[in-house]
Amino acid sequence: MRSYLESTARERLQHVLDAGSFEEFIGPAQRIVSPHLAQLNAPVAFDDGVAVGRATLDGQPVFAAAQEGGFMGGAVGEVHGAKLTGLLRRALAERPAAVLLLLETGGVRLHEANAGLIAVSEVMRAVLDVREAGIPVLVLVGGSNGAFGGMGIVARCANAIVMSEEARLAMSGPEVIETANGVEEFDSRDRALVWRTTGGKHRYLLGDCQAIVPDTVAAFRAAAIATLAALGAGPAALSVDALEREHAMLAERIARFGAMRDPLEIWRALGVPAPERVPLLEIDAFIAAAAAHRLGES
Amino acid sequence: METLQYRFERGDKRLASAARLVGVVSSGNLEVLIEAAPLGGACTIDVTTAATGFGAIWGAVMHDFQQRWQLADVRIAINDMGATPAVVSLRLDQAVATMLGEA
Amino acid sequence: MDWTTLADALFPLGHRITEHAQFLSGTADVAGPDGAPAATIAVIGTTGHAPIGVEIALAQARAVLDTVRAHPRRAILLLVDTQGQRLRHRDEMLGINSYMAHLGKCVDLARRNGHAIVGLVYDQALSGGFITSGLMADACYALPAATIRVMGLPAMARITKVPEDVLTELAKSNPVFAPGPENYLRMGGLQAIWDGDLAQHVAQALHAAPSGDARAALGWQRGGRKLAQPVIDAIAGDGHVQTA
Numbered sequence: 001m002r003s004y005l006e007s008t009a010r011e012r013l014q015h016v017l018d019a020g021s022f023e024e025f026i027g028p029a030q031r032i033v034s035p036h037l038a039q040l041n042a043p044v045a046f047d048d049g050v051a052v053g054r055a056t057l058d059g060q061p062v063f064a065a066a067q068e069g070g071f072m073g074g075a076v077g078e079v080h081g082a083k084l085t086g087l088l089r090r091a092l093a094e095r096p097a098a099v100l101l102l103l104e105t106g107g108v109r110l111h112e113a114n115a116g117l118i119a120v121s122e123v124m125r126a127v128l129d130v131r132e133a134g135i136p137v138l139v140l141v142g143g144s145n146g147a148f149g150g151m152g153i154v155a156r157c158a159n160a161i162v163m164s165e166e167a168r169l170a171m172s173g174p175e176v177i178e179t180a181n182g183v184e185e186f187d188s189r190d191r192a193l194v195w196r197t198t199g200g201k202h203r204y205l206l207g208d209c210q211a212i213v214p215d216t217v218a219a220f221r222a223a224a225i226a227t228l229a230a231l232g233a234g235p236a237a238l239s240v241d242a243l244e245r246e247h248a249m250l251a252e253r254i255a256r257f258g259a260m261r262d263p264l265e266i267w268r269a270l271g272v273p274a275p276e277r278v279p280l281l282e283i284d285a286f287i288a289a290a291a292a293h294r295l296g297e298s
Numbered sequence: 299m300e301t302l303q304y305r306f307e308r309g310d311k312r313l314a315s316a317a318r319l320v321g322v323v324s325s326g327n328l329e330v331l332i333e334a335a336p337l338g339g340a341c342t343i344d345v346t347t348a349a350t351g352f353g354a355i356w357g358a359v360m361h362d363f364q365q366r367w368q369l370a371d372v373r374i375a376i377n378d379m380g381a382t383p384a385v386v387s388l389r390l391d392q393a394v395a396t397m398l399g400e401a
Numbered sequence: 402m403d404w405t406t407l408a409d410a411l412f413p414l415g416h417r418i419t420e421h422a423q424f425l426s427g428t429a430d431v432a433g434p435d436g437a438p439a440a441t442i443a444v445i446g447t448t449g450h451a452p453i454g455v456e457i458a459l460a461q462a463r464a465v466l467d468t469v470r471a472h473p474r475r476a477i478l479l480l481v482d483t484q485g486q487r488l489r490h491r492d493e494m495l496g497i498n499s500y501m502a503h504l505g506k507c508v509d510l511a512r513r514n515g516h517a518i519v520g521l522v523y524d525q526a527l528s529g530g531f532i533t534s535g536l537m538a539d540a541c542y543a544l545p546a547a548t549i550r551v552m553g554l555p556a557m558a559r560i561t562k563v564p565e566d567v568l569t570e571l572a573k574s575n576p577v578f579a580p581g582p583e584n585y586l587r588m589g590g591l592q593a594i595w596d597g598d599l600a601q602h603v604a605q606a607l608h609a610a611p612s613g614d615a616r617a618a619l620g621w622q623r624g625g626r627k628l629a630q631p632v633i634d635a636i637a638g639d640g641h642v643q644t645a
Contacts, residue, residue, distance in 0.1 A: 008322055025636045028331055029317035031375070032642050035628055036577050040563050041299055043348045043379050045323040046331050052636065070324030082617065082629040086636030093637065108528060110561050113551045113578050115626055117528050118590040118616060121536040122629075125614045128509045150532050156502030171498040171529060176556060177488045186490040197494045208496050238510045240469060246503055247466060250459055253495055258455075263494055 001216040004142040005166050009051055009066035012102050015217035016140070016224060017055040017064060024053040025090070026083060034077050036112045045071045048079040052087040058225045060097040063087055069104035069145040076105060076151060077112035081119025088126035092133050098228050099130055101158065102140045106173070107149015120150035127157045128238065136160070136236040138227055140220055141167040141209070146198070148173055159231050161209040162223045163200035165283060169208065170198035192279065196263040201278055201286060205267060206253070207296015214283045249295070270294065300350040304343040304360045309370035313397040320396060321389045328378035328386060330393040335373040347378035359383050363390050402524045402544070404448040404480065410599045411478075411521075418444050423451035425480055426464045432604045442607065443468040446480025446534070453530040454487030458500040461534060465507040469514055476517040476607045479508075481535040485527030485552075505533030512539060517610035519603070521595070522547045522582065539610035540592035542602070543582035549590075550580040576625055589620030589629075 002015060013022050026032055028046035037044050049071035055064050065087055067074040076084070084101075091099050108116040127137050137158040141147045146168030147155050155161055155169060163169060174188035174197075187193060196202055204212040211227055213219035257266045267275035270293045281289060317333035328347075335342075343360055374393065378386070404425060408416050411429070418427030425446045430439045445464040451457060461479075468475055486497060512518055520535030522543040528551045535541045543549065551557070554572060558565035568578065576584040585591045592611075595602040617633055620626030628642070635642040 010319070026632065026642065027317070028319045028329075029333055030642060031331075032628070032632060038299070039571070039575070039577075040561070040567075041348075043299065043323050043346065043377050045329060045377055046319065046375070068322055070322040070327065078626055078629050079632055082632035083636060085617065085629075086633040089633060090637045108551055110552060110557050111563070113557075114549075114584055114588055114590070115577055115629075117532065117551050118536070118585070118588055118620070118626070119629065121532055121590070122614060122617060124505060124532070125509070125537065128506065129614075132513060150528065152498035153501045153505065153529075153533060156496075156499045157506060169498065170493050170496075171486055171501065172488055172493060174493075176560070177490060177493070179556060179559065180488040185488075186493075197490060202494075203496070206496060208499050238506055238513070240466070240510065240514075243462075243466060243503070243507055243510055246506075247459070247462060250455075250500055250503055254455055254459070257495060258491070260494075261491075266494070 001218060003215050004164060004217050004220050005144055005215050007217060008070065009068040009102065009104070012217060013051060013055070013064060013066045016102065016221045017057055017062070018059065021055040022053055022064065023055065024051055025087065026052070032079055034079055034112065036077065036115060040111050042111055048077060048083065049074060050080045050083050052083045054096065057100070057228070062098045062100055063091050063096045064100040064102065066102035067104045069143040072109055072111065073145050074105035074143070075107060075109035076116050076120050076123070077109040078115040078119055080109070081116065081123055085122045085126045088123070088130050091130050091135055095133070095135060099135060099137045100140065100224060101137065103147040103151055103155060104141070104143030104145050105147055105149070105151040106145060107151050117150070120154065124150070124154050124157055127154055131159065131236045131238060134236050136228060136231040138162070138224060138231070140224060141169055142215065142220060143167065146170065156208065159236055160227050162211040162213060162220060162227055163203055163209040164213055164215045165200045166215050167200045168195070168198040169203050195279065202263050205270060205272065205290055205294045207249070207294060210296070212283060212287065300347050302345040302347070302353055302356050304357070306341045306364040307339065309339065309341050309364065309368040311368050312371050313369065313394070318393060318396045320392045323377045323379050326380055326385070328376055328381040328389055330389045331375045332393040332397055333373050334371055337371050337373065339370045341369040341372045341374070343374040343376065345376045345378060349378065349380045355383055359386050363387065367394055407523050411603050413600050414439050416444065420448060422457070423447050423449045424457050424460045431607060432600070434604070434608045440476065442476040442478055443472065444478050444480060446482070448482050450482055450484040450525050451530070452484050452487035453501070454489065454492045455495050455497055455500045458497070458504045462504040462507040465504070465511050468516065469511050474515045476519070477511060478603065478607070479518065479520040479534045479538055481520060481522045481526050481531055482524035483526055483530030486529030501529065501533045505537045508534065508537040517607050519606045519610060522549055528552065536590070539612070540606060541590065542593055542595050542606060543585070543591055545582065545594055545596055547582050548580040549582055549585050584625065587623045587625030589616040589618070589623060589626060
């Protein structure tokens, strides 16, 4: 079985979407590269680290983008961000059944600082415009870099997120936190802690991702199809009621768990049996154990 | 960053026209963009590399590559981030293989 | 900059803004266009270079939602002064990205419900603390002495492996790295920089809030981002990228 984590962005698109269906917009042959990397003596990529285009998923027309985590950590620069924003704006005109964002990214590309920050903000607004148009946006997170920074926020602007256990979804990386506030605050070399805090299983238990899958492209594909089918039943757009429900959920999260030091305490408080074994469970066993206890609207 | 350019004449193997990309510009890796182009029968290879001062080695790798494939009317562009000669050769061969539909 | 001094300058007709743990909220009176009666607006934001953690993100979102529910079409001014997202294990454990996204979604919802939303960076803004408030507004403005940056230079040097002295040099004048609002203006991230009569600027901004996100086009027009809009156009129009 092909690992999603070890696949490149283009391999992920090939195997998650219907075989041979991906048609790229502004592909690498057009050589639209970053205008800012040369001044830092950094290499460019012909697609600036993201492939965007149209495809089908289980026969349905979709738009899709996949970030290449190997290039600049998948971080968003001027061109990379514009490709994502262009894809999302085109979706408003062409109206695919869904937009899939295969995210693997540290967030804003620091080498492009100001341009990258504005670019991520434009992607965020564009995602919400797509939702407002009634088109669901689905995020897949399964790469070794996870989805961090401004793109970790964009992920939670989507309708749903599918994660693997190996993936992480957060804002600031543990090294940044440790550098700012010390190893006592967050030991970035404690991998078990990092994954308890920001990994797929914890996010699934909190309700910040809607599906968790084993690390295979086939599992991500199946979950994407199933999640989109489930989303089809409800509205894609934001509403006051939905945001009020989310607000209540987030307020309760602070009230219940805000004094806890370790995510293990959260899992225990949720009633998950043998919480210390959660990291060891295979995905199917984990999903079964989590079912009666996890938070979030399914 | 260093740029290097190679041009080979007298090849005779032409490839299908759609451009292909293999590889990723990550540490120790490279990407190869390969496409058919009207070059009067030549094969050109443009290299941009983060590892400077290895011109002689690149030359040898390119020469061996052209010996293997004898490409004509093909344009190849490379963004390299310190790949070894073995990895460079591998990616170049992968690029040709995808053009031939063998990958 | 002291927020009360700012509020007095922005709202000579009066304001009722309070601060609680660096969170600002309340209402203010703003002159209408061409002699129309003053309108009440909502004011929401942060002060004291606040780190944006889960509580303050949620508090801002609550204020936006309350405005949407209780005051149809009331304009909202977001005041930004932040050192960025709070860098604590606890906030990551609780999912600070979700709290930030929630705030951004509330701002977006308010926009769709007919509320004009304007952001003002009056002191500092660092990426995470600003990306779902000021940068989600219809238009964002800054005072001339404001600093807007993605990250502090030492941390940036560590992560990018670019030497700190190289970044420091670039941050002096390179628009991509320099923290001055002029660079964000040129790149289209800011609509304008406010000098002089702040009360008049606020009134005008609230009545002329743009619809749609035109920042990439602005960045192209002003020469600060030469590729973003051409790439967006090429993808939306299925063409090739045309640069100037």
